[in-house]
Amino acid sequence: MSLTAQSDAQRAVIDELSRPAGRVLSQRSSPGGWIAELRKAGGADADASTVQFVKERRIGAKQLHAVAFRTVDGQSRSFVIGTEQDKTGAWHVSGMAGGGGNDPHRERPWVNLAGWGWPASFYGGGNVIGNGCEAAHRVRLRFKNGVELEDTVDDSLVLFIADRAVKAPASVDILDSAGLVMETHRAY
Numbered sequence: 001m002s003l004t005a006q007s008d009a010q011r012a013v014i015d016e017l018s019r020p021a022g023r024v025l026s027q028r029s030s031p032g033g034w035i036a037e038l039r040k041a042g043g044a045d046a047d048a049s050t051v052q053f054v055k056e057r058r059i060g061a062k063q064l065h066a067v068a069f070r071t072v073d074g075q076s077r078s079f080v081i082g083t084e085q086d087k088t089g090a091w092h093v094s095g096m097a098g099g100g101g102n103d104p105h106r107e108r109p110w111v112n113l114a115g116w117g118w119p120a121s122f123y124g125g126g127n128v129i130g131n132g133c134e135a136a137h138r139v140r141l142r143f144k145n146g147v148e149l150e151d152t153v154d155d156s157l158v159l160f161i162a163d164r165a166v167k168a169p170a171s172v173d174i175l176d177s178a179g180l181v182m183e184t185h186r187a188y
Contacts, residue, residue, distance in 0.1 A: 009063050009083040009091040014051050016093040017069060017079070019043025044079065044096070045071045055125075057151070057159045061085035062094070064123050064161040075100050080114055080159065082123040095123055106130030109174045109183040111139055111158060118188070122149070122166045125159035128174065130183075137177040141170045141187070 006014075022042020046069045055066040063083045070076055079098030083091050097114035104112065109132050115124025122143075128136045139158045141149045145167035149160040168188040173181050 007091075009085070010053055010065065012083055012091040012093055013053075013065055013067060013081050014046075014048050016081070016096070017044045017046035017051060017067070018048040019045075021045045044069075044077060045073070046077070047072050055154055055157050055159055057161045059161050059163050062121075062123075062161060062163055063091075064125065064159050066125055066157055066159055078127075080123065080125040082117070082161070097124075103127050103129040109133045109136055110185060111172050111174065111187070113172070113187050115160070115188065118166045118168055120165055122147075122160060122162040124161075125151075125157065127156050128153050128158060129156070132182065133174075135176050135182060136174050138175040138179075140173040140175065142173065143167055143170045 019042055021044060023040045025040050026038045050070040052068045053065055054068055057064045061084055065081045067081060068078050077100045079096050081096040082094040084094045085091050095116045097116060106129055108130050110130040111126050112129050113124055113126040117123045136153045138150055138152055141160055143166040147162060147166045149162055151158040151160055170187045172185050172187050174183045176182050
């Protein structure tokens with residue numbers, strides 16, 4: 001799936017991604033070799049001509065976008081990016097998460113989630129991966145305070161947006177086309 005018409009919110013996303021990457025505040029490596037970075041401001045060094053909008057979700061004046069792009073030095077990236085509209089009607093990026101490389105290997109269906117915003121709200125999404133993931137039809141997040149969010153799996157991708165408080169951790173249920181839970185794991 002690829003979204004083609006460019007909205008003001010999408011323009012804000014492209015402008016933000018195209019900015020030079022911000023200064024690294026902290027960095028850590030996982031046992032699996034992944035490197036997590038927290039950056040101060042800045043964009044993602046994207047080549048603006050390569051930004052593709054893959055999926056989108058909206059709640060009022062908030063949107064969540066899944067995008068794929070190449071950096072100016074040719075590296076592939078996938079991000080989830082939140083936007084919010086202010087009282088003047090202008091759209092601004094409210095947060096983003098993502099990275100490059102391949103998803104980690106999983107022996108069972110799994111959602112490789114990235115997200116932010118809690119406890120006041122929630123923006124998140126990621127790829128449904130792992131052995132047997134092809135049978136995944138929907139994914140449900142159930143937060144500790146009872147908030148539930150659901151999305152359909154489209155091209156292996158799910159997005160979640162909530163404009164109310166959530167309390168981590170969340171339980172992730174991966175459902176098949178009959179609505180049966182295939183797998184459950186914890187997130188955040």
